[in-house]
Amino acid sequence: MNFASARRMIGSKIGEKTPPCASCELPHCRLREFAPSQSIALVHRLERGQCLESKDGACLRFWVTLDGTAATSTTFRDGRRQILSIEHPGDAICGAMATQESEQRLEALTDCKICELDLSPFAEDLRHDPDFLAGVTRMMHARLEQMTTHLSTLGRLDSHERVTYFLAEMAARQSDTQSIVTLPMSREDIADYLGLNTDSVSRILSRIRKSGVVRFLSPTEYTVPDMEAVARRLPLAVPHPPHHAIETGGHIS
Amino acid sequence: MNFASARRMIGSKIGEKTPPCASCELPHCRLREFAPSQSIALVHRLERGQCLESKDGACLRFWVTLDGTAATSTTFRDGRRQILSIEHPGDAICGAMATQESEQRLEALTDCKICELDLSPFAEDLRHDPDFLAGVTRMMHARLEQMTTHLSTLGRLDSHERVTYFLAEMAARQSDTQSIVTLPMSREDIADYLGLNTDSVSRILSRIRKSGVVRFLSPTEYTVPDMEAVARRLPLAVPHPPHHAIETGGHIS
DNA sequence: CGCGTAATTGAAGATCTTCAATAAGGGTGG
DNA sequence: CCACCCTTATTGAAGATCTTCAATTACGCG
Numbered sequence: 001m002n003f004a005s006a007r008r009m010i011g012s013k014i015g016e017k018t019p020p021c022a023s024c025e026l027p028h029c030r031l032r033e034f035a036p037s038q039s040i041a042l043v044h045r046l047e048r049g050q051c052l053e054s055k056d057g058a059c060l061r062f063w064v065t066l067d068g069t070a071a072t073s074t075t076f077r078d079g080r081r082q083i084l085s086i087e088h089p090g091d092a093i094c095g096a097m098a099t100q101e102s103e104q105r106l107e108a109l110t111d112c113k114i115c116e117l118d119l120s121p122f123a124e125d126l127r128h129d130p131d132f133l134a135g136v137t138r139m140m141h142a143r144l145e146q147m148t149t150h151l152s153t154l155g156r157l158d159s160h161e162r163v164t165y166f167l168a169e170m171a172a173r174q175s176d177t178q179s180i181v182t183l184p185m186s187r188e189d190i191a192d193y194l195g196l197n198t199d200s201v202s203r204i205l206s207r208i209r210k211s212g213v214v215r216f217l218s219p220t221e222y223t224v225p226d227m228e229a230v231a232r233r234l235p236l237a238v239p240h241p242p243h244h245a246i247e248t249g250g251h252i253s
Numbered sequence: 254m255n256f257a258s259a260r261r262m263i264g265s266k267i268g269e270k271t272p273p274c275a276s277c278e279l280p281h282c283r284l285r286e287f288a289p290s291q292s293i294a295l296v297h298r299l300e301r302g303q304c305l306e307s308k309d310g311a312c313l314r315f316w317v318t319l320d321g322t323a324a325t326s327t328t329f330r331d332g333r334r335q336i337l338s339i340e341h342p343g344d345a346i347c348g349a350m351a352t353q354e355s356e357q358r359l360e361a362l363t364d365c366k367i368c369e370l371d372l373s374p375f376a377e378d379l380r381h382d383p384d385f386l387a388g389v390t391r392m393m394h395a396r397l398e399q400m401t402t403h404l405s406t407l408g409r410l411d412s413h414e415r416v417t418y419f420l421a422e423m424a425a426r427q428s429d430t431q432s433i434v435t436l437p438m439s440r441e442d443i444a445d446y447l448g449l450n451t452d453s454v455s456r457i458l459s460r461i462r463k464s465g466v467v468r469f470l471s472p473t474e475y476t477v478p479d480m481e482a483v484a485r486r487l488p489l490a491v492p493h494p495p496h497h498a499i500e501t502g503g504h505i506s
Numbered sequence: 507c508g509c510g511t512a513a514t515t516g517a518a519g520a521t522c523t524t525c526a527a528t529a530a531g532g533g534t535g536g
Numbered sequence: 537c538c539a540c541c542c543t544t545a546t547t548g549a550a551g552a553t554c555t556t557c558a559a560t561t562a563c564g565c566g
Contacts, residue, residue: 060454077488078488080409081409082405082408126381127383127387130382130383131384133387134380134386140394144396144397144400147400151337151404151407152327152329152335155448156334186545188544199546200523202546202547206546214521232372235333236329411554412553413553438523450555450556451513452515452555455513458513458514481527
């Protein structure tokens, strides 16, 4: 039991209207093609700690992280927080992936820019658009895979393994950039993602640093000299290289 | 870390051909309407412990639990097992909800009957069938909601709370039957669902029994005299009454 | 009745959290 | 530029929790 989870203020949202995806510099945003010209995209600029609430039944409202790092999270009555997923630039989620009944929200782990595209006015058309539906299916499938792994991780890895896996996960996600990985979140956020507490995360990171498997340049920057060595410490496959849900070319087979 | 997780034998599958959903007594199986007459439904009769493997890319293969209790689970290299979901009669899952890469399978917790409906031969038609796609979306959405709760549970509830929540979950799932709830699974299965170990589950169940919140008639049967009392012991909403993913009437809004 | 599997329970040990004290940055105002 | 303050991170020690190990009991089945 961990009562140290943050009780964060729900931030107000600051939206600015833009033409659909005009300010979204994503190279291959698949959502763009489904957005009629009248549709309205908002770019939310959130400060660290601010949140976007998922409205009831807004299944066709999409959020794409443009800049910074966000997270989906739930909070229990007594303040315990669980981070469900970490959203990097290019990652997309939609209302259909959120739950109405349990409180779930998108939360800025760093200052960040979120593109909100509300396609619900066009629900009638999109409901009959196989490509669109296939795209949503693909997004949900990716999310399901990700949650499966996360769930197994929380259920069956000890704290040391969880942190190790997390470092590998973040490294995989940033492998396109360079070999230096940046942690875009606090120890508390890591703890709430891994079902641990802040102190434990810090202590375990120190142990991992001393073991030499990971080399820390600063508390938030590290390199992984040998990913094989990391893999040998884990009972499951080390996370795969990056791929964006909305850019994936898969299809229902 | 828990190495006591079962290393179960992967059971062979025993299929018998039937006309689509003819032997499926589900009152409102939404899949039926999408199954062309040529489609083939198999009814697998699995003994406790036997498994069905999800084949690569079989996104359009559906499994409906007809009888007994099954579970989806993953197993790590060293044998640690995590149960991802518990499937009661009427529950449906499809390949699109499974992950290819991580080992995931459907496993019989009791002897059970599983209806397998493979719609992949009709992929081309179904890909353009909005009703079908909406139905799949609904199934995936339900699964996502369920996994969100399960994940938060593993990350942020202590062992006592997890077992309590589990008992409430099973009670909610069987509320239509009568007030006596039956646990259709072993202590080990419960442990693997909750990320605990067998002994702990047993010990906690005894404590809960002694506390009087739940009344046990046998190791696998109990009643909940006061669900409010259960709710007061948990920091999150007690699980909702039963609803079958494939019978839900919701739609994309 | 005897055997094998599953469940229970106590005691010892490992793990993770809590508490408290200290250190490290980061920004602000002088 | 430096002193100050505030937040975050680190670390040790004590305590709570969960697991492991081992012994015992209960139950189903031939």
